[in-house]
Amino acid sequence: xxxxxxxxxxxxxxxxxxxxxxxxxxxxxxxxxxxxxxxxxxxxxxxxxxxxxxxxxxxxxxxxxxxxxxxxxxxxxxxxxxxxxxxxxxxxxxxxxxxxxxxxxxxxxxxxxxxxxxxxxxxxxxxxxxxxxxxxxxxxxxxxxxxxxxxxxxxxxxxxxxxxxxxxxxxxxxxxxxxxxxxxxxxxxx
Numbered sequence: 001x002x003x004x005x006x007x008x009x010x011x012x013x014x015x016x017x018x019x020x021x022x023x024x025x026x027x028x029x030x031x032x033x034x035x036x037x038x039x040x041x042x043x044x045x046x047x048x049x050x051x052x053x054x055x056x057x058x059x060x061x062x063x064x065x066x067x068x069x070x071x072x073x074x075x076x077x078x079x080x081x082x083x084x085x086x087x088x089x090x091x092x093x094x095x096x097x098x099x100x101x102x103x104x105x106x107x108x109x110x111x112x113x114x115x116x117x118x119x120x121x122x123x124x125x126x127x128x129x130x131x132x133x134x135x136x137x138x139x140x141x142x143x144x145x146x147x148x149x150x151x152x153x154x155x156x157x158x159x160x161x162x163x164x165x166x167x168x169x170x171x172x173x174x175x176x177x178x179x180x181x182x183x184x185x186x187x188x189x190x
Contacts (some may be wrong), residue, residue, distance in 0.1 A: 016069040024074045028053055028060050032183070042184040044143040045106065052143065052180065054101035061104045069104075089129035092116045096136055106143050113137040128166045131157050131174060138177035142186065150177050 021027055031050050035042045043049045051061040058074040085091040092112065099109040117133055138153035154177055167174070180186075 016071060018071045018073060020073055020075045020077070022075050024053070024058065024060070024072060027072055031062060036185050041186055044180075044184055044186075045145055051104050052100075055097045056101075059101070063104075087129065089132055092133065093136060096140075100140065106140050110137065110140045110144060113140065127160070128162055128170060131160045131162060131166075132170060134160075135170075135174045135176055139180055142177045142180045142184075147181075147186065150181070154178065 028050075032042050035048075035050060044052070047063050047067050048065050049063045051063075053060045058077050060072050062070045062072070064070075085094050096109045096112050099105045099112060113133060113136055117137065120130060120133070134153050134157045138150045138157065141147070141150035141153060157174055172179075
């Protein structure tokens with residue numbers, strides 16, 4: 001495929017290649033280890049960069065220093081059902097994950113979350129929906145190198161009173177920014 005790939009952040013990029021593999025996680029881990037060993041961290045923004053695995057775990061992207069993209073997908077990839085939302089929070093998160101996973105566009109995903117959080121600003125700032133939106137924005141903040149913002153958002157999430165059942169159900173999602181920071185070898189923004 002050839003294009004300018006502006007939606008992926010590439011101004012001069014000219015190509016992409018889809019690579020179907022089995023055991024996708026091993027490829028992602030290998031890229032991460034090599035980048036961490038050579039650069040000291042896994043670059044999550046700019047060029048070169050390695051994206052996080054998609055929400056469903058079946059794809060990721062690698063960008064070279066010029067913005068060209070390799071899309072690694074599980075050999076028998078089936079697109080996830082992002083559009084089956086149970087509530088407004090899930091609708092927003094589906095949009096965010098689509099922008100993050102399919103377009104590898106953290107900036108657009110961040111803007112979507114910022115708008116949603118601004119709309120909810122006048123509402124009661126509690127509950128699992130609000131915590132999930134804050135946590136998603138925190139994860140994207142880490143990916144974009146906004147570590148102070150990520151720390152602030154993590155603190156906001158920790159201050160929301162949640163029921164034990166909510167914490168268990170959404171634990172991984174609520175800790176995504178911390179997990180990403182640890183995985184990429186990024187120091188805290190504090």
